[in-house]
Amino acid sequence: MNPPNLLLITVDQMRYDCLSALGHPVIETPNLDAMVRKGVLFPNAYSAVPSCIPARAAIMTGMSQRSHGRVGYQDQVPWRYPHMLAGELAQAGYHTQCVGKMHVYPARNLCGFHNIVLHDGYLHHNRDKRDTAFAEHYDQVDDYMRWLRREAGAAADLTDLGLDCNASTVGRPWHLPEALHPTNWCVTESIDFLRRRDPSKPFFLWSSFVRPHSPLDPPQTYFDLYKDLELPEPPVGDWVDEEAAERVGTADPTTIFGRLPRRRLDRARAAYYGLITHLDDQIGRLLQALGEYGVLSDTLILFTSDHGELMGDHHAFRKSLPYEGSAKIPLILWDPSGRFGLPAGSRPEAVVELRDIMPTLLEAAGAPIPEAVEGASLLGPARGEAAEWRSYLHGEHAYGDRSNHFVTDGREKYIWFSQSGEEQFFDLTADPAELFDMADDPARADRVALWRERLVHELEGREEGYVKEGRLVAGRAPRACLSHIL
DSSP: OOOOEEEEEEEESOOTTOOGGGTOSSOOOHHHHHHHHHSEEOTTEEOSSOSHHHHHHHHHHOOOHHHHOBOBOOSSOOOOOSOOHHHHHHHTTOEEEEEEOOOOSSTTOOTTOSEEEEOOOOOGGGTOTTTSOGGGSHHHHOHHHHHHHHHHOTTOOTTTTOOOTTOTTOBOOOSSOGGGSHHHHHHHHHHHHHHHSOTTSOEEEEEEEEEESSSBOOOHHHHHHHTTSOOOOOOOOTTSOHHHHHHHTTSOTTOSBOOOOHHHHHHHHHHHHHHHHHHHHHHHHHHHHHHHTTOGGGEEEEEEESOOOOTTGGGBOSSOSSSHHHHBOOEEEEOTTOTTOOOTTBOOOOOEEGGGHHHHHHHHHTOOOOTTOOSOOSHHHHHTOOOOOOSOEEEEEBBTBTOEEEEEOSSEEEEEETTTOOEEEEETTTOTTOOOOOTTOGGGHHHHHHHHHHHHHHHTTOTTOOEETTEEOTTOOOOSBOGGGO
């Protein structure tokens, strides 16, 4: 039997719960729901370092953050990993291409792909007209922008709507024809790869969307789907500092914390949901094209997001925090061919992470898995096989005074804020919205101690000095990147 084609679909900043198949009260995602019904949904999938760059390092290297070295967000750190997913598949005879967001450095680093059609979205470091090298400026490296200016005029820019790339609190409709939206462009270029690929080889295509990451700019039709609906209240835990949220208020569209006026919050959420339904329709367009080219039945498809979006949960926005809205992600594996024996509609409880993508696709391809890979193939858990699996996951993010670590098995979660020493503990089974912090509950003291010891084990020997004499040490300076990759 010939190796399968591989399609990796990633979106940027999509919450785990934004699937109508999971009972979301308003969102519509019919194509993704069909993938859930026909494939396997992993309900306990997380991004161990929930922001764009470290998430992609996990996807492309199969390594934990301790090994790939990106434990926070830091641009312009070169990618020099000896084994990356696309390169391993290319060596195994695959024709490989990425369309959309890579977010690596330098920007045109192929990372093992035969070709990249690039759109990283708005990146501050490559927009600076004073200090950015000519070859690294977005005018040179971004293929979508060069295309957009041919189609919409030489003055077109990513900032034309007046929305900041991190403004998760405001939304408005896309101002140009829908076909010019970056989501449509990503699918158009992905379909063009199906036309131009080498038909004598299996293919690995990574369709890497920038949305629903802000700016929250869905085409008008999709904004209209949600703008007049009564949206549910976002969850706010009993541990949230309401006075601080009120003080911060609406000072900045890019705020990471604050109480918004309900009208503005609902418009932002309507735009965010609109972007997701727009993505769903365009993913449907891509799947239809796979069928028209006669390759759908020979393609293994994996869908996920790099991290979530808090979108008002606990008065917080964006990502990087350890709460479910930020760190938990959708992850769907669908095998239209049936060759891998994946039971349709199953939802295995294994706690999984982005590092598991590389070994999954390499196993599916029959390619060797490098020793550096620390993730594990999802094919076994997807089939319900009783092989040994990780009992929990360690996540973290360097984030200034809110730098954090978390450990979870999908049923309980322990959080430690490394600068203050604050602890939180949530019973996710009874309290999936993390409304009740039980870290100080005497009845949970044994569970808190168990999880604390697990985190101590994970941080033992880390260069930041988070552990001393078997105890967590607060106040140690966090680093976005560990020294071995600098």
